[in-house]
Amino acid sequence: MVKNDPNLIDVPEELFETAESRHFEGETVLGELAAGPDTYRFAAPVAWSVDITNTGDALLVMGTARARAACGCARCLEEVTYDLEGDIEGYFIIGGADAVAPDDLEGDEFSRLPDNHVIDMVPLIVSALLLELPLVPLCDDACQGLCPQCGANLNEGPCACASDGGAAAGGPFAALKDFDFGV
Template sequence: MEPIKIAIPNELFSPAEMTHFDGTVDMGVMKAGPDLYTFAAPLSWSVDVTNTGDAFLVTGTVEGDARTACARCLDDVDLPVTGEIEGYFLIGGEDAEAPEDMDEDEFDLLPADNKIDLAPLIEAAVRLEVPLVPLCRDDCAGLCATCGANLNDGPCGCEPAGDEPDAGNPFAVLKGLDLGGAPAAGDAE
């Protein structure tokens, strides 16, 4: 993602002052875990920058639409994305003192040129909103392990492997394993 730099105007260096910024950003394709998210249109972002006295607090939202593949059936999934943008930039350069209740990864220093790059904040906001396991629907049946047919379209017609229903399951052999411990749930004593 290209940098999105906003210049902090001089009047914002007075405590309790606030300024609004907005725009769009082309995310293109973003990788999150094993998934690729495609953004066909630019995302809209809007932030307020507030002088808290010792820092600039950046808060706002980013909105748009993403497309990815369902984790079970691989069909395309369109997802609305609305992320919360948040950043904290200490005023005062290298000599700035961080609040005692904040860890070092919770703030940045205001750059010497007084320009804040929103790109990392926007990307983080979007990453937090995309699902860990994208699904086309909650009850997605996935693909047949034998023929690869989409089971959301109905049964595929594949026969179970072998005479027993568990014959195709490599873990079926563990079903009768005696571990010598307490009886399994449902077993009579």
């Protein structure tokens, strides 16, 4: 660990021997995470644990990140919580800027280990958790959402608009159509 920053792993010297492996774990405060139009909030730090293994050419970082994320339901805005467990995967090529990247890896599948030998866990944790988030956050697949006219939460029962079928069908001013304005 790097002093004062629990999100950084200072790779120890012994991990630069091929086939060496070490275990690391910690907690990372994320606060909020934007995923498309949605923002997920974390009330507690994200717990993570990884094994870092020297493959000869690279340091392979593998493990898990666990967190509870909260987001507003896309239909009714009620808070929904998700218990997430994502796979952390990182591949950091050793040897500085001159190191040759493996032929079988795309550019976005690996990083280069920085010269200071420090690995920032935050991007790895964010990638792991993003993969676990739903495409659309819903409190329930059958969520009825909000009434477009009065804003009532329809999961709590029908609103006045629904019982007055004519008004619901004709919009908020439908009730006025029979009103004699005296013109």
